[in-house]
Amino acid sequence: xxxxxQTPKFQVLKTGQSMTLQCAQDMNHNSMYWYRQDPGMGLRxxxxxxxxxxxxxxxxxxxxxxxxxNKREFSLRLESAAPSQTSVYFCASTRPGxxxxxFFGQGTRLTVV
Amino acid sequence: xxxxxxxQAVILREGEDxxxxxxxxxxxxxxxxxRQKHGEAPVFLMIxxxxxxxxxxxxxxxxxxxxxxxxxxxxTASQLSYSGTYFCGTEIPDSWxxxxxGAGTQVVVTP
Numbered sequence: 202x203x204x205x206x207q208t209p210k211f212q213v214l215k216t217g218q219s220m221t222l223q224c225a226q227d228m229n230h231n232s233m234y235w236y237r238q239d240p241g242m243g244l245r246x247x248x249x250x251x252x253x254x255x256x257x258x259x260x261x262x263x264x265x266x267x268x269x270x271n272k273r274e275f276s277l278r279l280e281s282a283a284p285s286q287t288s289v290y291f292c293a294s295t296r297p298g299x300x301x302x303x304f305f306g307q308g309t310r311l312t313v314v
Numbered sequence: 315x316x317x318x319x320x321x322q323a324v325i326l327r328e329g330e331d332x333x334x335x336x337x338x339x340x341x342x343x344x345x346x347x348x349r350q351k352h353g354e355a356p357v358f359l360m361i362x363x364x365x366x367x368x369x370x371x372x373x374x375x376x377x378x379x380x381x382x383x384x385x386x387x388x389x390t391a392s393q394l395s396y397s398g399t400y401f402c403g404t405e406i407p408d409s410w411x412x413x414x415x416g417a418g419t420q421v422v423v424t425p
Contacts, residue, residue, distance in 0.1 A: 234413070243316065243401055244356070244415040259412065260315070291355060302346065302358035303403070303413060 203227055207292050207306035214282045214313045222277040222309050224292030230304070231297040233275035235259075235267060237288040238308075244291065250275055282313045315340070317404045319416035326392045326423045334419045336402030337384040345378050345385040346403035346413065349396075356401060359387075389421065397423045 205226045214220055226233065231252045236244040236259075246259030250269040264286060266278045275294075279286060289310050293303040317338045324332050336345065344363050348356040362378035362385055373390040389396055399420050403413040 236415075241417060243319075243417040244403075245316075246412060246414060249412060257412075260414065302361060303348075303356075304358070305355035307355050 205306035226294040230294035234293040317416040323420040332389045334387040
């Protein structure tokens with residue numbers, strides 16, 4: 202049982218390049234999330250998806266787009282990367298049925314130069 | 315809108331106790347606590363629901379005061395394994411499923 206899997210683990214981009222961060226969960230969870238983690242700022246919600254086919258903005262959505270491809274996969278796209286998007290990105294999911302804990306992927310460390 | 319955690323950091327010797335606080339400016343539906351080791355993903359510790367419920371995980375317990383819109387995490391008789399960054403995550407009634415996390419409290423337990 203892999204849980205939440207993120208790819209890639211590390212990435213270096215040049216300013217203006219685009220890329221997609223992939224996330225997949227095999228726990229049959231309904232809700233999925235993308236967070237970014239910066240020093241001293243904790244985890245900030247970028248986008249989340251309550252269920253397949255729905256997405257909603259979080260605290261810091263500017264510069265990002267998401268796709269909930271199916272129940273398992275939730276991708277995060279940077280169309281034109283900027284140095285301010287250098288961060289560690291975490292994907293998370295929660296199971297259905299009310300208030301439950303979030304399961305996190307191992308993170309993607311992204312550097313934009 | 316992020317919950318506010320205090321202190322930002324704490325250094326303990328093995329066996330000592332510590333309290334981490336998490337407060338929100340909005341009414342809370344639930345509070346979650348997570349611990350993150352350096353270079354790893356956050357790991358769930360416990361959830362507290364409104365009603366002042368207190369829960370425990372090993373010698374780590376927490377309380378939730380709904381009226382004060384705050385939660386506290388208690389590290390009792392700390393162990394080396396307790397080192398890490400602790401985050402509270404809050405969920406407010408009109409934003410179901412949108413967890414917001416505090417900036418974190420770094421805990422270092424020394425021998």
